[in-house]
Amino acid sequence: MSERALDDATVGTVAIGDLTVRRLGFGSMRISGARNPEGVRDRDTARQLVRRVVDRGVNLIDTANIYGYGESEEIIAEALYPYPKDLVITTKAGFKPAKILKGHATLPAKGDPAHIIEECEKSLRRLRVDCIDLYQMHVPDPNYAYDETLSAFVQLQQQGKVRHIGVSNVSVMQLKLALEMFPVASVENRYNAADRDSDAVLAECEVRGIAFMPWAPIILGSPKVAEVVAHIAADHGATAQQVSLQWLLHRSPLMVPIPGTSQVSHADENIDAAWLEMSSDELASIDQAAGV
DSSP states (O other), X not given: OOOOOOOHHHHOEEEXXXXXXXXXXXXXXXXXXXXXXXXXXXXXXXXXXXXXXXXXXXXXEEOOTTGGGGXXXXXXXXXXXXXXTTOEEEEEEOBOOSOOOTTOSSOOBXXXXXXXXXXXXXXXXXXXXXSEEXXXXXXXXXXXXXXXXXXXXXXXXXXXXXXXXXXXXXXXHHHHHHHTTSOEEEEEEEOOSSOOTTHHHHHHHHHHTOEEEEESTTOOOOHHHHHHHHHHHHHHTOOHHHHHHHHXXXXXXXBOOOOBOSOHHHHHHHHHGGGOOOOHHHHHHHXXXXXX
């Protein structure tokens, strides 16, 4: 198990508003499912996992009101409160907290401004804070005008309950609409070596200096990309996940991967990706496999 800790020089930093984070964060969607050595779901193991990533220098933790139906936020607070001064916690709202219905891939969106405000209050209590560092609109809801939903985030910021606002799962048009209403501090979209659908959104973020947090950073949907990544990983004695994360770190100086896991060993492997050295030819071969 590696004991090296991330520092600013290892992965670089990026600004989220007036905050600065290292460019390798932690996604906490799965921590409520952490299991002890006996294979039983265990809250203490989940707390140990969260403490471990912070001990290894991660200072950005991404969560949401729907992760574990609120458990993720509770576990983060139980593990880390009072929080380290340099730790940035981002949470989200915009889905309806419930169980995913059979035959559905995600929860239904819920962009009702009143719902956003209500969920913010719940997140504040669970995280034990008076102000959320970064509050992100989780997903656009086709039943509400996007600016109507975003108005709730603006209201929360004006009330001092939210420090910075981010958006997630957005198009370039939606990002530009948000920018007309407030300084967007972050964008969180699906993005990885095989899934480049958000290239235009990333480009817009680069023009404007907005942090880009790719979710599903290590899911490879292309057999060609997966084959190339596996070959590079074998050459380095690394994992495909580590290669995928290192590719993202090279992709853009504003990229902040937020890999998640429910296991300490996997979290350590993901963090160790920061020290993987890949050649320009290897990085280019991944792009070529993706048809870029």
